[in-house]
Amino acid sequence: MKRTGFVIAAVLGGLFGTCVGTSRAAPQTGATLAAHVCSACHGPQGNSATSAFPKLAAQGVGYIEKELHDFQSGKRVSAIMQAMAAPLTPAEIRSVAHYFSRQTIAPGFANPKLVALGQRIFRGGLPHQGVPACMACHGPAGMGNEPARYPRLAGQWSAYLYRQLQDFAHGRRKNSPHGMMNYVASHLTPAQMKAVASYLEGLH
Ligand code: HEC
Ligand code: HEC
Numbered sequence: 001m002k003r004t005g006f007v008i009a010a011v012l013g014g015l016f017g018t019c020v021g022t023s024r025a026a027p028q029t030g031a032t033l034a035a036h037v038c039s040a041c042h043g044p045q046g047n048s049a050t051s052a053f054p055k056l057a058a059q060g061v062g063y064i065e066k067e068l069h070d071f072q073s074g075k076r077v078s079a080i081m082q083a084m085a086a087p088l089t090p091a092e093i094r095s096v097a098h099y100f101s102r103q104t105i106a107p108g109f110a111n112p113k114l115v116a117l118g119q120r121i122f123r124g125g126l127p128h129q130g131v132p133a134c135m136a137c138h139g140p141a142g143m144g145n146e147p148a149r150y151p152r153l154a155g156q157w158s159a160y161l162y163r164q165l166q167d168f169a170h171g172r173r174k175n176s177p178h179g180m181m182n183y184v185a186s187h188l189t190p191a192q193m194k195a196v197a198s199y200l201e202g203l204h
Contacts, residue, residue: 027089027091027092028092028095029095029099030092030094030095030096030097030098030099030100031099033088033092033095033096033099034046034096034099034100037084038056038084038096038100041053041080042054042055042056042100043055045057045103045104046058046059046100046103046105047103047105047106048157050157051157051158051159051160052160053160054156054157054160055105055106055155055156055157056100056103057100057103057104057105057106058100058101058103058104058105058152058155059100059101059144059151059152060101060144060145060146060149060150060151060152061094061097061098061101061146062097062146062147062149063144063146063149063150063151063152064093064096064097064100064101065093065094065097066149067175068085068088068093068096068097069085069093070175071084071085072085072086072088075174075175076173076174076175077172077173105152105154105155105204106155107155107204108155108156108157108158108201108202108204109201109202110158110198110199110201110202110203111198114194114195114198114199115198115199115202117192117195117196117199118195118196118197118198118199118200119199121133121134121188121192121195121196121199122134122135122142122196122199122200123135126187126188126192129187129188130187131184131187131188131192132184134153134184134196134200137150137180138150138151138152138153139152141154141203142154142200142203153200153203154200154203154204155200155201155203155204156200156201157201158194158197158198158200158201159197161196161197161200161201162193162194162197165185165188165193165196165197166185166190166193168181168182168184168185168186169182169185169186169188169193
């Protein structure tokens, strides 16, 4: 946590050092924004180096756009990302979303001990607990559903997925349509969240 704070402070310092006073009159392309701004945390081509920052590579265009608009409006709360999204125009958001969606995601790893439970939850849900199958919305292989703006989960850092599930369960993240993820996550135990998150990181 301490290290993450330091990295973020260093990155923000660097960004302000280079950006303050620079005119933003010319719209930037997605590739330029990604290379000059986003890569500081989300890594080259959207493959972040640590789970403190989600991978954006191969994520759905519509989902990335929605999240950036939600950060701008404050519907999704993150001090860092609200600051990052604030200056972006709708065209820049579209362009950067297209850029990341076209990149190849670096593979992740599952803990072999958690795969069986994680796979069961992902494919069949936990009917006795009222948990629907994740794949009903996130796709049979966790690749997401582009027209519906359901995110890709396959290959994402398990620690990031786990944090999001906790945030949904405790109402710190509230921007899923009709509160669907708040419902899903609040019916999972922490151990079940860990198992399904680990399984998802290993999907590719
Ligand atoms: C200083 C670090 C930092 C920079 C620079 C940064 N981000 Fe982020 N980004 C984060 C963090 C941290 C999160 C996770 C927020 C949370 O936990 O909800 C995040 C989350 C996101 C998400 C949500 C991903 C998901 O799976 O839901 C998107 C989309 C995103 N960032 C896009 C961008 C774009 C586009 C840029 C460049 C214009 C950018 N970010 C620059 C730190 C950063
Ligand atoms: C009824 C449809 C539905 C089901 C079932 C569902 N999800 Fe989701 N999930 C969504 C939607 C929609 C979002 C995007 C929320 C938003 O718009 O920000 C999402 C987002 C997420 C995220 C955040 C991803 C990110 O990049 O930040 C995680 C993690 C997640 N879901 C895990 C799961 C797991 C695990 C299950 C099964 C236990 C599950 N979901 C079942 C619809 C669903």
